[in-house]
Amino acid sequence: MIHRFKALPRQHKVAISLLSALVGLLFMAPTELALASRSQPAAGLNSGERQPLPLELTDLPTSQAAQLAQQEHVVTIKKGDTLSAIFESNDLPSSLLRDITRLGKAATGLQRIYPSKQITFSFKESGQFAGLRYPIDNQHTLEIEQTPNGLQAKTSSATLESRTAYAQATVTSNFWNAGAKAGLTPNQIMNLAAMFAWDVDFALDIRANDSFTVLYEQHYKNGFKVGTGKILAAEFINQGKRYQAVRHTDGNYYSADGRAMRKSFLRAPVSFTHISSNFNPRRLHPVTGKVRPHRGIDYAARTGTPVLAAGSGTVMKSGYNRFNGNYVFIRHDSTYVTKYLHLNKRLVRQGQKVKQEQKIGTVGATGRVTGPHLHYEFLVNGVHKNPKTVDMPQAAVLSKSELAQFKPKADQLMAQLGKVSGIMVAKN
Numbered sequence: 001m002i003h004r005f006k007a008l009p010r011q012h013k014v015a016i017s018l019l020s021a022l023v024g025l026l027f028m029a030p031t032e033l034a035l036a037s038r039s040q041p042a043a044g045l046n047s048g049e050r051q052p053l054p055l056e057l058t059d060l061p062t063s064q065a066a067q068l069a070q071q072e073h074v075v076t077i078k079k080g081d082t083l084s085a086i087f088e089s090n091d092l093p094s095s096l097l098r099d100i101t102r103l104g105k106a107a108t109g110l111q112r113i114y115p116s117k118q119i120t121f122s123f124k125e126s127g128q129f130a131g132l133r134y135p136i137d138n139q140h141t142l143e144i145e146q147t148p149n150g151l152q153a154k155t156s157s158a159t160l161e162s163r164t165a166y167a168q169a170t171v172t173s174n175f176w177n178a179g180a181k182a183g184l185t186p187n188q189i190m191n192l193a194a195m196f197a198w199d200v201d202f203a204l205d206i207r208a209n210d211s212f213t214v215l216y217e218q219h220y221k222n223g224f225k226v227g228t229g230k231i232l233a234a235e236f237i238n239q240g241k242r243y244q245a246v247r248h249t250d251g252n253y254y255s256a257d258g259r260a261m262r263k264s265f266l267r268a269p270v271s272f273t274h275i276s277s278n279f280n281p282r283r284l285h286p287v288t289g290k291v292r293p294h295r296g297i298d299y300a301a302r303t304g305t306p307v308l309a310a311g312s313g314t315v316m317k318s319g320y321n322r323f324n325g326n327y328v329f330i331r332h333d334s335t336y337v338t339k340y341l342h343l344n345k346r347l348v349r350q351g352q353k354v355k356q357e358q359k360i361g362t363v364g365a366t367g368r369v370t371g372p373h374l375h376y377e378f379l380v381n382g383v384h385k386n387p388k389t390v391d392m393p394q395a396a397v398l399s400k401s402e403l404a405q406f407k408p409k410a411d412q413l414m415a416q417l418g419k420v421s422g423i424m425v426a427k428n
Contacts, residue, residue: 071123079115086113090121096129099151100144106153109142110134138219138226161220162229166420171210175202178212188216191231193271195245195253198395200238201267203299204388212236213421215413233413235421244417246410248398256410258398264332265311265392266356269340269376270299270363295384296339296377303344303372305363309354310338310378310387318350324375325366330354337382341375342367 075086087097100107113119113134122130131145139160144153169182179189192214193202200206217229233246245253245261253261313332320326326343344364348354365372378387398406 071125073121073123075119075121077113077115077117077119081113081115083110083113086119092121092129100153103144103151103153106155107142107144109136109140109155110144138221158221160226162217163220164215164232164416165218165228166213166215166416168213168420169211171206171208173208175206175210182214184214185228188214188228188231190271192234192236195231195234195261196236196238196243197266197268198261198263198392199243199267200236201388203268203270204297205238205267207239210236210238213417215416215420233410233417235417244414246406246413248402248406254398254406254410256414258403258406258410260395260397263392263395264356265336265338265378266308267387268299269308269310269338270301270305270374271308296341296375297387299363299374299376300371301363301373303362303364305374306359307340307343307361307363307374309356309358309360310376311336312356313338313354315348315350315352315354315360318346318348318352321367323368325369326361326364327367328360330360335381337379339375339377339379341377342369342373344372 073090075090077086083097084094087094100110117135120133122132124130129146131143133144134142136142136155139158141156141158142153143156144151167179167182167184167188169178171178175193176189179192180186184192192212196202212234214234215232217232218225219227219229230247234244236243236245244256246256247253255261309330311330311332313330313336315328316331316337317327317329324341326346328340328343328346328348330338330340332338340361342364343361343366345362346360347362348358348360354360363372363374376387378385378390380390397403
């Protein structure tokens, strides 16, 4: 570049030199703003003194300043983790955990921790413990804070938005798979079965092409789905017979005309198992080979499967013999008796009062049997009846005032169910 400049004509060299000098003067000249600042010092400032930065931590509100001064560490709980192990791995003293447990009811949300949930620890700049947060559920968070007066615990609640969602499916292999394929959670599948458990034996009565439609709540927090809520209404079609249930403000379910879904007896005393032998008065006994009446239903299930009382009543017998094995007989009133045979364990005693759905024993293989199962009998006025088809006592009906409150909501939900069912039929 220097050689090229020297080769230029003299007039060009002079012009370039003058232009360069002018540009240099313009860069060195002070701006108007700089001149103004030199001629007039800023208010409240004395020349020669060191001035603070425009914003310091102390200028912030106390809570905001404390937040900035703290550091957070998030711990994801793993299977088998305990609070003591988590505290130890984060260099927190056992005395701190002891003090937290002494907070009593306020900190009970931390007594049970679950895998995949997170505990957020806060530490001061000095490394000292400042607090922790633990989500008890989708709506509630436990917050523990170290204050000058000691540890303090509180539970904060978030506002959840509820939206109505639906699921619909037709049974092909079994009810559980149909529910899972429809997008229902395991808990929702169990709740759906429980709603209709007084009318449908889900271990015996389910057939291919049975179908169901469900309206339920979905919970959202800050626009994100965080979980599911209650089932609002459902329809179940079993072997061509239609059953409908609607949730009332009392938390119970009723048919569309206000009759309680909960009846005096469950159709089955076990859940989601299969039947190995139906009611048969001329059954060939599998052990003796002789034709003997089979006055009940056998529910084949693994040893230890819970057996529930089909209805409320009083235990009239709880014992053992070589034919029945461990057995429990329950008298429900002067008309009805239920019997439960071949139990692995008996969990009630003679004379004890039991409630419907109370666990009274577990499935076993005691007595004269070929494998683990529950033999279940249903007697009406001393006569054996088929538990699958016997007429059950009528369910209670809502009072006139309750029915007036229930019916408009029920009609609205049934209309929604019908609309969803129509859409799904059209799609299929």
